Amino acid sequence: MIAVARPARAGLFDQVAIVGVGLIGGSLGAALRQRQIAQHVIGIERDLAVAQQARSLQLIDEASTELQACAAADLVVLAVPVRQSQAVLAALVPHLRAQTLITDTGSTKQDVVRAARVALGPQVRQFIPGHPIAGREVNGPAAALPTLYEDKRVVLTPLAENRTQDVERIEALWQAAGARVSHMSAPEHDAVFGAVSHLPHLLAYALVAQIASAPDAAAKLAYAGGGFRDFTRIAASSPEMWRDIFLANQEMLLAELSTYEAMLASARAMLTSGDAAQIEHWLTQSAIVRQNWTPQ
């Protein structure tokens, strides 16, 4: 990482405003405070009770329900379901100064970039799109952890309009929170995460739906073991957040789903034929890939 110009006082930023202080925004707030990355962290929520909960959990220094609270911030972090991005950014415009940086935490990037261009116009140069690859199957401020981003990846998908030093400050922000930062184009990002994250989420929700709607659902859930537990962990994730991700990355997700349906059709043909050698070969190829995979 190239050394980054720092403000005169300690901390990379003076005031950071985080819009949405649930799991993702709240965890960033907690990291910013504990690691003294920012002087002052303002958390903004439509619901005052949620903002106050984040304040009492010491995720933020100050709770607000008003985007106006962003007026003095040198960084605004959007941590809302992705389909709210355009509305929130548009409402934010009156409160942005020329030097305010903006970033986001959305799991999809092409739609967020589109939304930012519409909402911000030429000020889109101040917006550096980002996606921290971290989450939990529990939601809200109470689920936030100051360590959530430690050793996790953050993908930035910078715009042609972004200034290099601004991108570097957002890199430094996430690095200071313990994460490793890399860059991709927004379409590349959405293709990769459509396959390794969005599709598995859809598949896990679908398996739970199938078991829950079976006539013997109670017996099935009673005897489900460790395989079911891990396979479906992500089906406990926020329905609002995943509804938005599925719709935001609809095209890539449908393409991956088609590929998966073809893979299942091929598995069905193998099973039906009863060709043990072919089945074992297919399973072995996957097992070797998975055994050799480690989170990077």
Add this chain to the structure above:
Amino acid sequence: MIAVARPARAGLFDQVAIVGVGLIGGSLGAALRQRQIAQHVIGIERDLAVAQQARSLQLIDEASTELQACAAADLVVLAVPVRQSQAVLAALVPHLRAQTLITDTGSTKQDVVRAARVALGPQVRQFIPGHPIAGREVNGPAAALPTLYEDKRVVLTPLAENRTQDVERIEALWQAAGARVSHMSAPEHDAVFGAVSHLPHLLAYALVAQIASAPDAAAKLAYAGGGFRDFTRIAASSPEMWRDIFLANQEMLLAELSTYEAMLASARAMLTSGDAAQIEHWLTQSAIVRQNWTPQ
């Protein structure tokens, strides 16, 4: 649990022979020895090196490559891939005494019962089919743990021919290893585990196959996170074991796969229509079921 008649010496059994001392058989051996459930545990493997490894890991007292070593056992436990059951049981017949009990650990039950009837004839009354709901994504003696069955479920699918006191001794065996035992019919068992275990395994192997065969597989695997990790953990499981399970429970698995394909078709229709409320409703129903589920 009704009190069970115990042999004069300490331990439920004098000699237990375990055929197959990998993860499942080796873990049972280790539990039998550590908890003094048996006086003497013999491990049998075709490959002497594997049997000796289990011996040096203290999973068993004695290593053998010969089924003849079962001749003095009062209990024989089959812990081999399910499609080997019939051949192993047939080869075991000359070494069975009238009082020898036999049980197994297979993940499918209708096929094992069929195999046992063919191989054992009237001696099938000595065979109490069982399935411990426990496993790891690592295999072989080195993966065995004496604690593998603690607080896990074991399902027995007793035969009409079994004597009650024999079924109770097998119950007592697993309870002594720390497990909770319940009964089902073999078809009921295969339907339940086809849905909550076999289908998720197939789906996880298929997702890894899809990602591994993509042109950008390296980038996808590099950015895959915690969701992918947990969803695909079971795709690192033994290909030989799962080939056998899929083929042994072929009919139930294909039926569950058809239901799943219909579920995906319905998810596709929702996504294509872009009906946010309907998608959120569907996701919420699964999320509630999964959030309220705990391993029993």
